[in-house]
Amino acid sequence: MTTHTQLETMEDLAPRLKVGTLVLSQGERTVIGRIDHAIESNLPASVASALNGKITCRQVSQRAGITLDEMLRLVSQLDTANLLDTTSTKITVERFHSSHPSRSSHNNDDSNDGAYKQLQSRIAPELTFTTWFDNVKDGGVELIANRRNCDVTVIGRSRVATLLYGILLASGVSETNLQPLRGNATINDQDMCGGYLHASDIGLSLKTRAEELSREISLFPLPATHEKKENRSLQHIVVCVGAPDPDQLQKWMSDGTPHLLIEDPECASINIGPLVLPGKTPCWRCICLAREDQNNSWHDIALQRIAAGASEVPVSVAHHVAGLIALEILRFIDIGKSELIGNSVRMSYHTPLDLEHRLHARHPACGCNW
């Protein structure tokens, strides 16, 4: 709740309506908000529309001919309804060595810098995701900037894994890396799926080519040689697309590394999740033990699936699943929440909007419970 003290300090702030907020004049009243959630005010629509982050509350009230108290009441209402940004965060962009004179020396004014303008333009759509989280007051800028403090390893040799790598990089998760299971995996015909790989890439090492392209794909600038920054305290997350390696699973559990598991497709469906938080939520072994309890053929089913090998998903499924996973991972990075924590969804290729949700429980026979 906004206190009187906060209101007093608001006088000389220049708040702005969150991106996309509607301001409608309806007779004597003004409706301000989103289609699903709005507030009403008796002040003219022009007052709310003037909240653009460039002029202060005091100036808006003077120009509109209303009292400062009326102005601050509206601002308080908007703030409580999470419709207002009241602070600003400036993204600092790391500069890498360049022989170009305008790039090699950097001053604090980025306004005429082409790369900075391009970054601002590319960030704008990302902000429409982060600004609408509760209690975000800076337009979502800090959350996007903080995505650089997260290190995501995407494990898998599939369309979903390759697309996910590109989506996360382009969404600001600069420390994303792709591990295609076999380090020498090469790009093949099936990788042509409307993503960032092209026919001219066929035959090249997938890992090497993906790393080369990362500088083009990444939202934030990357150095020419993108080496893992061991000295930074990055939050590490793993996304494993396909059957996880038991040794790696054990390592993630003992390291406390959050890991999201996406199973190999089964006929025309695919299981997504859970996102395992070691020691806090059911692990992969819990799920396997529960499956064996429920179906005594499960062990045979699992063996047959391993023997048959994984099939590749259709292009449309690959994009849908990669996008869905990316949204969940980004939300987890941004605010620590995800619908896939302790849950999984089964998606049929034929009814992708009708997800079958499964809530998992810790298995009493699993060691992670102790």
Ligand SMILES: [Zn+2]
């Ligand atoms: Zn367990």
